[in-house]
Amino acid sequence: MDSTIAGLIGAGLGSVAGLSGTVLAHSLQRRQERATWLRNKQLEAYSSTLRYVLRLLHKRSSITSSGQAVLGQEAIKEWFDDLAEIHSWLAVLTVCCSAESRRDLAPVQRQLSEISDHALQGGLMSQNVYASLVAAYDALVGCARRDLRINL
Secondary structure (H helix, E strand, O other): OOHHHHHHHHHHHHHHHHHHHHHHHHHHHHHHHHHHHHHHHHHHHHHHHHHHHHHHHHOOOEEOOOOOEEOOHHHHHHHHHHHHHHHHHHHHHHHHOOHHHHHHHHHHHHHHHHHHHHHHOOOOOHHHHHHHHHHHHHHHHHHHHHHHOOOO
16 A cells, blocks of 8 residues: 555545544534523523412411411412412423423422312412412422432
């Protein structure tokens, strides 16, 4: 084999290696960008869902004569708006969370649907609603820690 053919083979191998490296680097960069995008979407969905659950848990609009903070009639519309926000953010969350978290969030969605149904049928059962919201909050925090790999 003469030096011209050896040089041509070497150049060919070099160009194939260079192209392979470029394709591999591009593929790895795309994978990393997708993982970052997904984590950001998860963070947004978890933080928004938790924010609205906390708003519902702590929403009060007036104080009774005995000094107890209660949710007055004028704040009921806001309460339902916040409940609707939770439902919409939970829907987003179930799209971008892990399969394990999706399984754990299904009961949360059912509980919140029951709260909505019961409230629309004429009553807010305050203790049951509060307990359901606390359970939803705890489940969401657990799923967020797992999906976002936060160990506090």
